Amino acid sequence: MINTSYIQKLLDEELTRQDLFLVEFQENGEDRFTAYIDGMENVTLKQCSEITRKLREALGETYDDIEITISSPGLDRPFKHPKQYQKNLNKSIEVILKDGGKITGKLKEVGDEQIVIHEYKPLKGKNKSQKPELSDKITTIPLNQIKQTTKMIIF
Numbered sequence: 771m772i773n774t775s776y777i778q779k780l781l782d783e784e785l786t787r788q789d790l791f792l793v794e795f796q797e798n799g800e801d802r803f804t805a806y807i808d809g810m811e812n813v814t815l816k817q818c819s820e821i822t823r824k825l826r827e828a829l830g831e832t833y834d835d836i837e838i839t840i841s842s843p844g845l846d847r848p849f850k851h852p853k854q855y856q857k858n859l860n861k862s863i864e865v866i867l868k869d870g871g872k873i874t875g876k877l878k879e880v881g882d883e884q885i886v887i888h889e890y891k892p893l894k895g896k897n898k899s900q901k902p903e904l905s906d907k908i909t910t911i912p913l914n915q916i917k918q919t920t921k922m923i924i925f
Contacts, residue, residue, distance in 0.1 A: 809857075810856070873887055883913055890904060
C-alpha cells in the first residue's frame with residue numbers, strides 16, 4: 771500500500787515549483803488518487819502532464835502499482851482553496867449559504883474571514899438566459915456562512 775502523505779508531499783513540492791496549489795486530493799480506493807490543482811493563471815494540460823511525469827520519476831516502480839490523475843478543478847467544481855477566491859476577483863460567482871440562501875454577483879473583495887459581492891439583480895420572469903445586471907446591493911459574506919461557491923458562466 772502506498773503512503774498517501776508521501777504522494778501529497780511530492781505533489782506539494784512540484785506545485786510550489788510551478789507556482790500552483792493543491793485544491794483537493796482524493797483517495798479513490800487503495801491505489802487510485804485524484805489531485806485537483808489550480809493557479810492564479812489557468813492550469814494547462816502541459817502543466818498537468820509535467821506534474822504527472824515528475825511524480826512518476828520520484829515514485830519509480832511504485833508508480834506502476836497506482837493510478838494518479840492530475841486535473842484542474844474545472845468550472846463546475848466548488849471552490850475548496852482560499853486562493854480560488856483571489857483568482858476570481860471581479861468575476862461572476864454563485865454563493866450558496868449554509869442557511870440555504872443563494873447570492874450571485876461579482877466578487878469584489880476577499881478577506882481572511884469574509885468576501886464582498888456586488889450582487890446581480892434578480893432575473894425577471896422565466897427567461898433565465900438573459901444576461902444578469904448588477905444591482906446597487908453590496909453584500910459582505912462571512913466565509914463560515916458559505917456552504918459552496920462556484921464560478922458562474924455568463925455568455
